[in-house]
């Protein structure tokens with residue numbers, strides 16, 4: 607069982623400011639699924655999260671923050687849809703459970719976004735922390751299961 611502490615160092619390792627510039631969360635190669643288009647999408651999610659973080663700790667410009675949260679939600683929904691197409695296409699046996707996780711996450715994020723839009727500051731930071739923690743665990747463990755299944759079945763995703 608992978609501990610939460612290990613999860614944190616694996617995917618979204620917090621960068622030390624003196625060595626890394628502005629980026630807060632860093633993609634770690636150890637967490638790649640090996641499915642090129644999925645890894646690209648996960649990196650996009652990390653990028654959007656980093657952009658959101660920069661705004662929340664930076665100028666806190668409300669419109670920018672709303673736009674980027676919206677972008678994050680839309681892109682994540684798109685990404686989940688892409689994964690779910692693969693589950694159907696290749697008969698992934700844990701399709702139902704995985705889709706339920708996606709749906710619960712979307713519901714939770716939509717609820718959190720409502721809170722952020724009512725009151726910024728800490729709530730936005732809490733949202734980012736929640737997103738980071740959930741996505742780290744989901745990508746490593748839950749997405750890791752279909753990556754492993756595809757590998758075992760020699761499925762090459764185009």
Ligand SMILES: [Fe+2]
Pocket residue numbers: 648685689745749
């Ligand atoms: Fe994913």
Ligand SMILES: [Fe+2]
Pocket residue numbers: 686689704708744748749
């Ligand atoms: Fe997923």
